[in-house]
Amino acid sequence: MADDIVDERTTVFAANRNLLFAAAYDILGSVTDAEDVVQDTWLSWERVDHAAIEHPRAYLMRIVVHRAVDQLRKARRLREDYIGPWLPEPLWTEEGADGREERRDGVALGLLVVLETLSPLERAAFVLREAFAYEYDEIAGILDRTPTAVRQLVHRARGHVHARRPRFTADRRDAQVAAERFVNAAVGGSVTDLLDVLAPEVTLWNDGGGRVRAALRPVHGAGKVARLLAAVGPRYAGCEVRWAFPGGTPTALIVAGDRPVAVVTVEADSSGGRVRAIYGMANPEKLAHLSQHN
Incomplete structure (x- = not known):
């Protein structure tokens, strides 16, 4: 019993x-x-x-x-x-x-x-x-x-x-296309390609938690975001990029060898599918639980 x-x-x-x-x-x-x-x-x-x-x-x-x-x-x-x-x-x-x-x-x-x-x-x-x-x-x-x-x-x-929160966002297919273009441009270090995919009012949030180098404040505006990402993006060249849609939003898991090194969530608007918000997670403590996906 x-x-x-x-x-x-x-x-x-x-x-x-x-x-x-x-x-x-x-x-x-x-x-x-x-x-x-x-x-x-x-x-x-x-x-x-x-x-x-x-x-x-x-x-x-x-x-x-x-x-x-x-x-x-x-x-x-x-x-x-x-x-x-x-x-x-x-x-x-x-x-x-x-x-x-x-x-x-x-x-x-x-x-x-x-x-x-x-x-x-x-x-x-x-x-x-x-x-x-x-x-x-x-x-x-x-x-x-x-x-x-x-x-x-x-x-x-x-x-x-x-x-x-914006009222209008891109549909899933357009959002994924914009997210992939963005990641490719960032890893390639191309300011021109980044400006082509970024909305003028884009904002980047980057969480390093003091454990890896990251912007200490949100970065606003396509020019500033493009220059920053063109400088740091190439460090991820050669890494594996895996895509998923937690919360319905395109999210890239960037893996170096067998170790997750960053997660990037990309939001696009409904006007041409341009990227308007980027959330970059690089704090290793907040990525540790993702090792199970390798």
């Missing part, structure tokens, strides 16, 4: 693990922290009286969201001393992978960057509503807030997001 209970606990948790990880990651922007939160949730799940739980998925989601919000508050205090722009850890989702089967796509990295401007509660409410389509009363139960308070949280979060 005891073994049956243990098996049931494991089965229920395994059935919901992808959902729990996706929620934790979207709230935290960190693969490592999300995994830790999911593990803590499992430890709580092991100790609970399952006979008293009517809706296991809702119970598990409530635990993971509360732990993720608490962890985000702690993480942001630590990030105050971070060197240069802080970008989310890249989540690698290959074609056909089922790691996030609860949704067709995850949250785009560019949106995760915008979500960093929200309060932890605003971010959690926005993620639950927009990414997972929870109803307001369901979110209220998860966050221990009234439905009215949740509506206000989501309304404020949407305002921040809409003010910082």
Whole structure:
């Protein structure tokens, strides 16, 4: 009988693990922290009286969201001393992978960057509503807030997001073409080719975390971005480039030998498919989890 209970606990948790990880990651922007939160949730799940739980998925989601919000508050205090722009850890989702089967796509990295401007509660409410389509009363139960308070949280979060995110982006095929042109131009060190693919208002975010050389502030404007990338891009000549679409956005994993050395996410606009945002991750600590894809 005891073994049956243990098996049931494991089965229920395994059935919901992808959902729990996706929620934790979207709230935290960190693969490592999300995994830790999911593990803590499992430890709580092991100790609970399952006979008293009517809706296991809702119970598990409530635990993971509360732990993720608490962890985000702690993480942001630590990030105050971070060197240069802080970008989310890249989540690698290959074609056909089922790691996030609860949704067709995850949250785009560019949106995760915008979500960093929200309060932890605003971010959690926005993620639950927009990414997972929870109803307001369901979110209220998860966050221990009234439905009215949740509506206000989501309304404020949407305002921040809409003010910082473009309304029109390229379709997937055009975005991929633009991303490949961009990477080829950067690795080739061609300012002319880069200017041809970059939108005039393009912005580059580059996260080296103080461990590798990287711009300490976002770089704005096609000219500045092109000159910077033409200088550093050729260092990746000869590296293998692998493409995936986490969050529906073209993302290049750059591998030297058997070691991931950078992840570049490229967003293009809907007017000619020109690149308007580049997120470059080179901090080796944030790339360590990607070694499993080699």
